[in-house]
Amino acid sequence: MRRSSSLQLRGLLLVGVLCFVSGLIWAHAIIVESRPGINDVITGPILEIKLRFNVRIDGARSRLTLILPDGTSRPVDLPQQVSPDSISATVPQIVPGSYHLHWQVLAGDGHITQGDIPFSVATQ
Amino acid sequence: MRTEALFGIITVVLRAATLIFQSLVIGGIVFRRWVASEELSDPAPSRAEQLGSRLIRGTAIALAGTQVLYLALNTYLLSSSLGFGLGQIVGANFFVAGLVTIAAAVAIASVPARRLRHPGNLVAALSLVVLACGVLANHAFSRMEGRAFLVISTAVHQCAAAVWIGGLPQLWMSLQASGSGWHSNTARRFSRLALLSVVALLGSGIAMAVRYIDSPRAIYGTSYGIMLVVKFLFFLVLVGIGAMNRKLLGSLDRQEPKLLLRRLLEAEIGIGITAILAAASLTSQPPAADLKSGRVSGAEIYNRMKPSWPRLRSPNLGEVSPSSLQATKRAQEAGKPRPFIPFQNTNADIAWSEYNHHWAGLFVLLLGLLAALAQTRRVGIARYWPLLFAGLAVFIFLRADPEGWPLGPDNFWEAIQDGEVMQHKAFALLIVLFAIFELRVQLGKARFRAAYYVFPAVCALGGALLLTHSHALNNIKEQLLAELSHAPIAIAAVLAGWSRWLQVRLPNAQAGLATRIWPACFIAIGAILLNYREA
Numbered sequence: 001m002r003r004s005s006s007l008q009l010r011g012l013l014l015v016g017v018l019c020f021v022s023g024l025i026w027a028h029a030i031i032v033e034s035r036p037g038i039n040d041v042i043t044g045p046i047l048e049i050k051l052r053f054n055v056r057i058d059g060a061r062s063r064l065t066l067i068l069p070d071g072t073s074r075p076v077d078l079p080q081q082v083s084p085d086s087i088s089a090t091v092p093q094i095v096p097g098s099y100h101l102h103w104q105v106l107a108g109d110g111h112i113t114q115g116d117i118p119f120s121v122a123t124q
Numbered sequence: 125m126r127t128e129a130l131f132g133i134i135t136v137v138l139r140a141a142t143l144i145f146q147s148l149v150i151g152g153i154v155f156r157r158w159v160a161s162e163e164l165s166d167p168a169p170s171r172a173e174q175l176g177s178r179l180i181r182g183t184a185i186a187l188a189g190t191q192v193l194y195l196a197l198n199t200y201l202l203s204s205s206l207g208f209g210l211g212q213i214v215g216a217n218f219f220v221a222g223l224v225t226i227a228a229a230v231a232i233a234s235v236p237a238r239r240l241r242h243p244g245n246l247v248a249a250l251s252l253v254v255l256a257c258g259v260l261a262n263h264a265f266s267r268m269e270g271r272a273f274l275v276i277s278t279a280v281h282q283c284a285a286a287v288w289i290g291g292l293p294q295l296w297m298s299l300q301a302s303g304s305g306w307h308s309n310t311a312r313r314f315s316r317l318a319l320l321s322v323v324a325l326l327g328s329g330i331a332m333a334v335r336y337i338d339s340p341r342a343i344y345g346t347s348y349g350i351m352l353v354v355k356f357l358f359f360l361v362l363v364g365i366g367a368m369n370r371k372l373l374g375s376l377d378r379q380e381p382k383l384l385l386r387r388l389l390e391a392e393i394g395i396g397i398t399a400i401l402a403a404a405s406l407t408s409q410p411p412a413a414d415l416k417s418g419r420v421s422g423a424e425i426y427n428r429m430k431p432s433w434p435r436l437r438s439p440n441l442g443e444v445s446p447s448s449l450q451a452t453k454r455a456q457e458a459g460k461p462r463p464f465i466p467f468q469n470t471n472a473d474i475a476w477s478e479y480n481h482h483w484a485g486l487f488v489l490l491l492g493l494l495a496a497l498a499q500t501r502r503v504g505i506a507r508y509w510p511l512l513f514a515g516l517a518v519f520i521f522l523r524a525d526p527e528g529w530p531l532g533p534d535n536f537w538e539a540i541q542d543g544e545v546m547q548h549k550a551f552a553l554l555i556v557l558f559a560i561f562e563l564r565v566q567l568g569k570a571r572f573r574a575a576y577y578v579f580p581a582v583c584a585l586g587g588a589l590l591l592t593h594s595h596a597l598n599n600i601k602e603q604l605l606a607e608l609s610h611a612p613i614a615i616a617a618v619l620a621g622w623s624r625w626l627q628v629r630l631p632n633a634q635a636g637l638a639t640r641i642w643p644a645c646f647i648a649i650g651a652i653l654l655n656y657r658e659a
Contacts, residue, residue: 030410054414055266061216063206085268104205108266110218111408112201 028111029053036101036119044121047091049076049101056084056108063104064089069097076101084108096123131201132408138194139261140404142225143282144397145187146258149232150283151290152180153251157243159291159314160298169241171301176294177240181233187254188229195222221260228253258282262407263336270335277331284324285403287317289362289396296389299382308376311385315370322363329356336411345419346412347604351405354591354611358399361619365392380634387629391622398588398618405591420604428605434482434654435475443472447527449534474658480523481656487516489650496643498566507566513559521552558582576628583642584621590614602658609656613649620645 033052036042049064064076064087076089087105099121104114156176199213213219228250232240235247243251259265259282264274295314333352343349369388375381469477494509525548526532528539540546561578564570591614623641630638 028408028410030414032414054268054410055263056268058216061202061206061208061213106202106216106218108217109261109263109407110198110216110221112198112205114205 029055029057029105029107029113031115034117036117038117038119040119041122042119044094044096045092047094047121048088049091050086050088051103052083052086053105053107054085057081057087058106058108059087061106062087065102066091067100067102069095069099073102094121096121131197135194135197136404136408138190138197139407140401141190142187142194142261143258143400143404145183145190146254146282147286147290147400148183148293149180149187149229149290150251150255150286151288151292152176152183152294153232153243153247154287155291155294155314156180156241157248159317160294160310169238172298173241174237175297175301177237179293179297180240184229184233188226188233191222191225191229195219217260217265221257225254225257228257255279255283255286263411274332274335277328280324281328281332284321284328285400288321288325289393289400291317292389292393292396296386296393299386299389308373311373311376315373318366322366325359336413338413341419341421342412342415344425344608345421345604346415347607348406348409348412348415350604350607350611351402351409351591354615355399355402355406357615358395358402361395362392362399365395384630384634387626390629391626394584394622394625395618398584398591401588402591418601420601424601425605425608428657429608429655431655432657434485435478436482438479439472439475441526441531444476444526445470445473447533449527449538469658476526477658478656481653483519484516485650485653485656487512487519487650488646488653492643492646492650495646496640499639499643508563510559510562510566513562514556517552517555517559520548520555524548577625580621580625580628582621583617583624587614587617587621590617609652613652616645616648
């Protein structure tokens with residue numbers, strides 16, 4: 001679908017009327033360092049994950065999900081946080097193919113943020 | 125519209141409401157305890173005291189209610205996405221801070237009226253608890269470096285904003301409800317406290333900006349930087365109004381300056397609350413220092429913003445991207461999979477949108493010029509300037525959504541299932557109603573006084589709400605470049621709204637400058653729209 005006539009027009013409408021809601025996602029916690037990185041190609045069979053954020057993260061209320069090459073998803077167990085701004089995990093027995101790592105974190109100040117990291121596992 | 129985006133916007137609005145109510149509660153308590161404390165000698169409560177305590181109670185209840193909604197929404201989001209039960213969520217920082225805020229707000233609201241009129245140490249301590257919880261929901265609390273420094277700076281910042289902006293309605297009520305005499309002392313005491321707050325706000329603001337903004341480029345190259353500039357501009361406007369108010373303090377024994385002070389306070393309250401909305405928008409964005417990539421350069425801004433001739437010829441309807449809905453329907457009928465439709469705008473789409481903006485800009489520019497002419501009372505026909513709003517509404521109704529009725533192949537009911545299309549159609553209708561209201565006001569035919577406030581209220585609220593949505597994910601450049609031009613529109617709309625408010629609320633002889641500001645703001649909005657570009 002076309003991105004319909006942009007923010008400005010809606011801004012103008014707002015000046016004329018009242019309410020306005022925009023379709024932008026709410027961003028707060030952002031990744032400053034990630035392993036795997038976006039579009040990385042790694043070798044298996046063990047996947048080491050480490051995501052470091054710009055703020056403190058409530059690891060107990062955050063989640064990592066691995067979207068497998070066949071489209072199914074698999075939750076990733078998160079061990080105790082080593083650092084307040086990071087979450088890390090190890091996934092064994094990962095087969096070659098294209099993956100997505102979906103993350104959702106709760107920041108220390110209550111913001112919930114999510115995102116995706118696409119990556120591939122190469123044949124050894 | 126995606127559900128998560130809607131939840132995101134609701135959360136920003138709830139955070140803004142929390143900050144506003146928090147400021148009104150704290151500012152109200154400070155005012156009644158320290159600023160109006162000399163009025164204690166009279167055993168019978170004055171009207172100002174009664175109204176002031178009611179405002180504290182009302183805003184405390186509103187704060188508790190807002191926090192209940194915020195906790196419910198965040199809990200729902202977490203439980204639905206993680207499959208958690210309530211027991212696993214209650215230990216989260218936001219939940220604990222929210223519960224404590226609710227408890228403190230309910231406790232303040234439950235204090236007997238006579239104690240709210242002259243708050244004691246307990247009520248003052250409860251307001252400190254509210255402040256502390258407010259700081260917990262801020263960037264500072266979740267930072268890794270310089271956390272203690274940032275937490276203290278944030279606490280000073282929020283406290284100063286509350287004392288100043290949150291105390292203004294109390295001062296307004298004191299002036300409105302009391303007889304002559306004592307209130308000038310109250311106003312002087314408040315003025316001194318407000319001045320102190322201005323210094324504290326500026327000092328703590330600079331201290332935080334040094335940590336959150338790592339370079340001059342981050343000021344104009346990130347959403348966070350832009351919103352900070354917007355907030356600072358509102359701060360300057362507020363300081364300007366405050367300075368005017370201060371000048372009036374010496375002549376409050378006369379009716380005219382007293383009335384002018386009350387009206388200026390109304391504008392100061394409105395713009396102050398708008399500045400708090402901008403602050404809430406900031407708390408929902410990553411600080412500029414955290415966003416190292418995707419920043420917009422000065423050259424990119426210049427290329428996008430440099431004046432160029434408006435696009436006054438539209439591309440043909442057949443050139444713009446075809447209806448995605450119709451393509452999907454055709455694929456379904458043919459038993460084919462849903463087609464991939466790129467999200468990117470084509471050159472024709474961009475041309476279509478720019479044409480819309482430029483003609484809308486012409487409407488608004490002309491409207492502002494006519495409104496300015498109408499103020500001179502020399503050209504009678506200029507009073508009909510609100511009709512241009514109706515013309516604008518028809519233009520938007522016809523042109524905004526080329527995929528749907530009446531121009532595109534999607535029928536009306538299909539088209540309005542898209543949230544944005546529905547907004548456009550609904551807004552166009554509301555603009556027509558708005559035009560009718562204001563036309564009746566201009567022609568002196570409005571039956572109700574309330575009709576006079578529709579125009580200023582809509583402008584001020586529209587501008588304020590426009591500020592709350594600025595949340596570009598990771599500073600996508602295009603989004604940021606659009607923000608760079610709609611932030612001035614929001615500021616101009618807010619200033620137009622409050623200057624028009626002053627014109628409506630003041631006798632003609634006192635309204636002087638206000639009558640020139642709002643038409644100028646519309647001219648500025650028109651000019652910005654005329655130079656709007658998407659590529």
